[in-house]
Amino acid sequence: MAEVISGLSTSHVPAVGAAIDLGKTQEPYWQPVFKGYEFTKQWITEQNVDVVILVYNDHATAFSLELIPTFALGCAAEFPPADEGWGPRPVPVVKGHPELAAHLAQSLILDEFDMTIVNKMDVDHGLTVPLSLVYGQPAAWPCRVIPLAVNVIQYPPPTAHRCYRLGQAIGRAIAAYPEPLRVMVWGTGGMSHQLQGPRAGLINKAFDSRFLDLLVSDPEALTSITPLEFLRESGSEGIELVMWLIMRGALSARVKQVYRFYHVPASNTALGHLILECQR
């Protein structure tokens, strides 16, 4: 049977992708950021991951205001990197896993999560920056990727509680898939940041630190964070952190924290990163 072996969370700051693409990772500003992923790049080589379910948000790229799905599951065979206005990032095409994605769609809908099924979609920095941070700059991505795009652009995004429950449903669906696949779930975005208005630049280290602690030890406690609390405490864009709860919900109740990294600033954002292994 398929198995969720571990989870990973990371911010997906676009400037981080630009730093990689333009060869600036060793500049003094960026060097501490990329040093924080050296462990991960080594760790991932030993995991034999078949499929990553990559929870992220589209930033007005594949979805304009014409269509705003709350949970959109990428079921296609491949997903081209999007042109976000300055040409596509020079990264490989993302290969999907249509069989597992179809199983997920069916399982999740019967489990009462009303997923939007997407059979054609370009993927933006929200998805490709995490891949670059973990896998570097390979000629082809070494695993299949099922994108799960979550609306966090137009308020309200799905609640923390709903996201955690969706993660649990993803965990159940994967456990019921007959092929012996090693699956990771990644939650991306965050941590605290605000990109707009006179309060732009907000960073809340205390909130982020508590969030990282509880995501490991007591994720149920995080499900009571209201949308208002996210906006007030973690900034208008910090609310992306609900996507980390989808990742956590898909893991075993007890997890082992393998790695934790936190750095301010990456452009306007507090950058956070966790690796969690499932405990049976």
Add this chain to the structure above:
Amino acid sequence: MRQPQPYDDIPGTTVFDAERSRQGYHLNQFCMSLMKAENRAAFKANEAEYLKGWPMTEAQRQVVLARDWNGMIALGGNIYFLSKLFSSDGKSFQHVAAIMTGASQDAYAKMMQEGGRSPDGNRSLAEWKTRG
């Protein structure tokens, strides 16, 4: 008519909710059009003329032409859509964020390097009023 919302109390913050999305629909879709190179060229060649092709309010057109970022947000613009406009201008998120806060580029970058804007004193309108 806009109903009062609990998040209206967060200072210096405009939450892009369904009502603002409705208000800013054409403004944001105009920004979205700038993802295509030929549209960017047409916009740069004659901004006012290009904007006539989008059924925005005159006020929305004026804040676009003036690159009044807080003005665009106030009229229903969303920062991720506005990013298509400032990217076409060759500007970054941090550049525009600094402008929206009223700080110089250097002062904003320094604030971020020193850990960003603290939430203390920035949680509610009442705190901003007492600060003056």
